[in-house]
Amino acid sequence: MDLPEFAIEARGLTKTYAATKTTPEMRALKGIDLAIPRGSIFGLLGPNGAGKSTFINILAGLCQKTSGEVSIWDRNIDQRPRDARAAIGVVPQEISADPFFTPKESMEVAAGMYAVPRAERRTDELLAALGLADKAYAYVRQLSGGMKRRLMVAKAMVHNPPVLILDEPTAGVDVELRKQLWNYVLELNRKGVTIVLTTHYLEEAQELCDQIAIINRGEVVVCEPTTTLLRRMDTRMVLVTPEEPLTIAPTLAGFETKLLKAGGFSVTYRTGQSSVEQVLAAVRAAGLHIKDISTEEPDLEDVFVSLTSAAA
Numbered sequence: 001m002d003l004p005e006f007a008i009e010a011r012g013l014t015k016t017y018a019a020t021k022t023t024p025e026m027r028a029l030k031g032i033d034l035a036i037p038r039g040s041i042f043g044l045l046g047p048n049g050a051g052k053s054t055f056i057n058i059l060a061g062l063c064q065k066t067s068g069e070v071s072i073w074d075r076n077i078d079q080r081p082r083d084a085r086a087a088i089g090v091v092p093q094e095i096s097a098d099p100f101f102t103p104k105e106s107m108e109v110a111a112g113m114y115a116v117p118r119a120e121r122r123t124d125e126l127l128a129a130l131g132l133a134d135k136a137y138a139y140v141r142q143l144s145g146g147m148k149r150r151l152m153v154a155k156a157m158v159h160n161p162p163v164l165i166l167d168e169p170t171a172g173v174d175v176e177l178r179k180q181l182w183n184y185v186l187e188l189n190r191k192g193v194t195i196v197l198t199t200h201y202l203e204e205a206q207e208l209c210d211q212i213a214i215i216n217r218g219e220v221v222v223c224e225p226t227t228t229l230l231r232r233m234d235t236r237m238v239l240v241t242p243e244e245p246l247t248i249a250p251t252l253a254g255f256e257t258k259l260l261k262a263g264g265f266s267v268t269y270r271t272g273q274s275s276v277e278q279v280l281a282a283v284r285a286a287g288l289h290i291k292d293i294s295t296e297e298p299d300l301e302d303v304f305v306s307l308t309s310a311a312a
Ligand code: ADP
Pocket: 017, 018, 026, 027, 028, 046, 047, 048, 049, 050, 051, 052, 053, 054, 055
């Protein structure tokens, strides 16, 4: 069988939540077009209320779309809802662990729900991969928050889906566990699993995702390879340490400057308009002697702020 080019495709996807007595009608998705390439680690970013969870819930079959077309692994969610759902594992945002089951039992129940034959179950392998082997028979209430979250990832993978969706997977997870979780996610990706994640940690998205879509107010603002997205930002910064520490930022013709700790300063310039060369010339022209310089690349945070604040 041919593998699909896109793990997930949405065309003109809309979702309007009907008005209630206390809330007005809400157009949460206003015609989303997204094509998530098979094999990618795809980041879905956006401020609170952008529509990310709504999108994920539609994929997971937990929320009815209003209009548009969605396919998961080339399976249209209207025409082949069961097949489409079998192709994704979803790790929800909230931790929901059954307090009466051990992780092992929890996994078996999840496998049962997906009708995975006993011979094909990989409960122990999954628990081990997520660092939960020694907790297989513990009660869930004895697990830490991080362990519960890893158990949820394991549960989402019981039916071996080609696409794994993680909704804010590392919120509230400490740095060490986050690393562990990412290592497992990266390993799954190396084995061919397409990963879709929403995260508030822009740094994380920047580091992990090869493609990023930014959603704002129910619309896709941008969808690009991470490197292209970062290149969009044409501001650069030069950090200058002068021979003599300064107490106020110097005035440089044509450049914005800011005083830094320890008597240094930063100079901001636009790549289209000037160069490091010109910045240094301006610093020297101001009578300053340079002890050291470094440059700073823009990060996703800058891109994100500039793309989502424009419409605010
Ligand atoms: P995000 O996950 O990006 O924070 P959501 O998809 O949760 O965004 O929400 C998008 C918009 O839809 C928000 O304005 C939210 O208040 C609204 N919304 C989400 N779920 C519901 C619901 N069940 N009923 C009514 N409005 C909702």
